[in-house]
Amino acid sequence: MNERYESYTTDKKDDKKKVVFLLIGNYVYDARVKKEIDTLLKDKYEVYLITNWQKEIVMSNYDSKIKIFLIKPPFKGKYISNYLISFAKYIIYLIKSLYYVYKISPDIVHCHDFPTLIISMFLGRKIKIIYDSHELFSELDYIPKLLRKVVSYLEKRILCNKVDLLITTDEFRLKYLLDKYKCYNKKSIYLYNAPYYREIELKENLVKNKFLIVYFGALQPNRYLEEIILSGKYLDPLKYKITLLGPSSKEYRDKLEMLIYNNGLENIVNIEKPLPYESLLDRIKTEDISLIFYGKKTLNNFLCSPNKLFESIMMGLPVIVSDNPILKKFVSSYSIGVVVEDVNPYNIAMAIIKMSKMDIMKLKSNCIQLGKIFCWDNESKKLLDAYSGLFNNLFKNI
Template identity: 25%
Template sequence: MSRAIVSVTNDLNTDQRVAKTCDTLVDLGYEVLLVGRKLKSSTPISRSYKTKRFNLLFNKSFLFYAEYNFRLFFFLLFSKKKLLISNDLDTLLPNYIISKLQRKKLVYDSHEIFTEVPELVDKSFVRRFWTSIEKRIFPKLKNVIVVSPGVADYYEKAYNVHCHIVRNIPKEISVKPLALPFDHQGKKTILYQGSINMGRGLELMIDAMSLLEDYIFMIAGDGDIIETLKEQVKQKELENSIIFLGKLGPAQLKSITPLADIGISLEEDLGLNYRYALPNKVFDYIHAEIPVVVSDLPEMKKIVETHQIGRVLKDRRSKELSSLIKSMDKRQYSNALKKTKKELSWSVEKEKLIHIFKHLN
């Protein structure tokens, strides 16, 4: 049996895109090993394939990336494999070197435009470092997967490399909704799920909650600015209107999402990464059959307007956002969401992935 080693820098628990890739490889007859790292907050993981998580001395800053890439290089060097799958730029260097040294096939799955993430905007040295790696390696890649047409267009123009588009659409599974873990007192609920980082529009949504007395805003996830947001909520005395659910497992999240009345994805236009983003949560909302409010950015806007499954926020002011939300009724989008859910299915995206793995260069 051929062995595929899939590498990421996260702790494996919540990366559903990578999980779907691994499941597809298993279906194709590969022996799969998924490699990531272990954090203090990491919970046990059980998959149909093998997993390995590095215990690192450093889990933040440039030292983390240096240590992880060093460990990954030597692990890959002495591991049996036929296929390497690198997820994002922070795992590419060791995968590329090993693929050349040992003449192994390499697939690069870019979940974002890594050098354009907002976290690197003010870190010129770090950004130049990652850009230099990308410029040296990307033009030589033969099997590249990206998450949206905008990202594909960016890389194809920058490096003249063809990119396959595989959107991060959730699997079609039947989930029994749970009760919300708090008393919402008959109020409508707004949901944000995902990373709690800068540029996600969460500050704007919190401001808008002062004008949305009949709503509760649920935030599911964790990240760099979580404490800042909690302080903002406290200062505005909105503790009864904004609920921090914390980091939820995929199954628990899928059970809660359908209970919301509206899902939001309000990324700011902070560089090309967000501009061309097609976030997982947009598809998660669609498959949970809840309407969405998205930023006026090309990829998200196209999905919402083409399928008529929500609204696009044109004016990023709290008054305008609150008015837009008040104008929405979950029931009016029900038919469009059911139809879109069938059209935007993982079964279609999976066939694209299978074709890629069967025709590797």
């Protein structure tokens, strides 16, 4: 733990309720966790964050209202990828987190994803437990099957017996969890990871009379990026421009750039350097449409709930999407784009051409109006209502 965070007092202040957020991951880039903390800080809650050690937090001047406890990794260097070492680091995180939870003595412990939920097994019933499931951990393909069965068993026991409130990303994942574990009476809500509301001016985006297409987000394998690039073979470079925008490993970025070069697509497809979140949203609003594709190989991917859907909507960008449930629902219900059932280069190109012939300004207007509804300003009210419901009999399932 970094010493500068040890000085935070854990004495009760006024009548504020203490909340501990447990997180394993990069808090600096976790928009969902940051928005939830921001919402609680503006209300009647005193918030503590216990997370793994992160250089970005140590080097930055974060809001002093957040009491941050950073747990340093016990091992470094060449052993960092060893499974046994990783497991040892995880156990140390659990032990130290449990110690800090007892030291803080909170009213609520808010567990983000399954790895932190284990701590709730060692807490008394006076502490309210919230399970905030960002991912379906028992359905992650990179976890061995045997371990997934263990996760499923523990998740069911803890969810049914210890958790006071279940939160997840959308109605489809919520239904899946309630159906899987037969815990239909569990207090539960879903919170879309939508950005704060922004007022966007409706205007046509024309650069040399080209139709501008953007994919933004992490540039990683299995995101259909190769298919997006190769869709350029079926598009007129004088009429269309595709931009890939987001962080990536150098190796994978080089692979994508080589694919562009080998297929002679430099005039239609380009890759831009990643941008900070706030700059990113301002950048994408200059485009015409956004591409959002997810696979179906695992249930976790199939039941995706991508941030970029709500970010595209907020910035007035119509979308071309794969037929995953949440994506298909928004496009079909609110007329904001086109669904591609079989994601391949030709079908992507045909969908782009189809969109370019539609009334794009009407689609943009639909997105802008939708952004007034699906924004964090509204989602945060659901979070506060659910928190209040933990301490009275007025809780209502949302």
